Amino acid sequence: MPELPLVAGAHLVGSINQPTAEATFRVVAQELGGDLARIPDGEVGERFHWILFQGAAFDAVDGLSRVPIDPIVVAGFDLRPLVLDGSAAASDLVFGSLGYADAAASSYADFTRLRDAGVIPAGTRFQVCLPSPLAPITTYVAAPDRAAVYPAYAAALAMEIDRFAAAIPADDLAVQIDLATEFAYLEGVSLGGGPLEAFFAEGGADAPELVDAIAGLAAELAARVPAEAQLGFHLCYGDVAEKHFVEPADAGKLVAVANALGAQLERRIDWVHLPVPIERTDAAYFAPLAGWALPAETTPFLGLVHHEDGVDGALARLAPARGAFAAAGVATFGVGTECGFGRGPADRTASLLALHREVIAAAG
Helix, strand or coil, X not given: CCCXXXXXXXXXXXXXXXXXXXXXXXXXXXXXXXXXXXXXXXXXXXXXXXXXXHHHHHHCCCCEEECCCCCCXXXXXXXXXXXXXXXXXXXXXXXXXXXXXXXXXXHHHHHHHHHHCCCCCCCCEEEEEEECCHHHHHHHECHHHHHHHHHHHHHHHHHHHHHXXXXXXXXXXXXXXXXXXXXXXXXXXXXXXXXXCCCCCCCCCXXXXXXXXXXXXXXXXXXXXXXXXXXXXXXXXXXXXXXXXXXXXXXHHHHHHHHHHHHHCCCCCCEEEEXXXXXXXXXXXXXXXXXXXXXXXXXXXXXXXXXXXXXXXXXXXHHHHHHHHHHCCCCEEEEEECCCECCCCHXXXXXXXXXXXXXXXXXX
């Protein structure tokens, strides 16, 4: 019988409900600093609602216009799709700053100051979280024009990496790419405008080529991350009012995407985070983890920490996960929440961070 893996370390996927980056760093370091290899800035300010602030970047591009319908307002953002308006060719579209590099530079200054002061443990890296290009394109561009607009936005997001990588030493940097919209394509669900059609791949939602195409798009962006920086992926089924856009039947598609990323990227992947729904304590959900094929240098983190049922609930989910990972030869894995928790109550933050530490200690 294979030896059960150890449970060690925690990972924060990005969003944390604090008013500033400094407040995020302080509460995270106080409650969980010793169990974290890297700390994000909490996605504060305009990034509070993940990618919704990117609508302004699309509005600023000559050649794109909103469809002439009433605004579709979500959390204060207009989600009316944009289309190519004929004033510029798709190949001539140019995006300006997307905001990610500017935010990273500002937060990194706070991060280094607090680390130098001993608030953040020495050796901790600064974590920058980015969406894949597919997410904003799917959210803000009308379906017929997504394929044409994608290259310009993908190039702009790659430039954001170049900009913050020039400002932050690679050996101090960790970059996470969030793959959430990808699982809506894989599950064949609607995110509000009808079932998604994968403009970037042949076949439908069940086609094996779709997993490879999704990994390929993410790998193109990941290739811009400096080799000396850490790289990870947050695989996600969405988080609207702390609910997925669809509950995964099991971890199968998550593992398939993780394995495809490992196969397509020549560089090291330091971590992959996978969600675990609160009600899934059954072996069937975790069984696909036995097919985990990434090397030992890639640490899996399972998002099985839920504030609703605390340590006992997390341990109930840990038990079948350990057995499945053991079958794959995984020696160690870590824990996290299912997704970011920045849109939950701010007064829950400290206790939820502490819960990670309590789960790790109880797991033994």
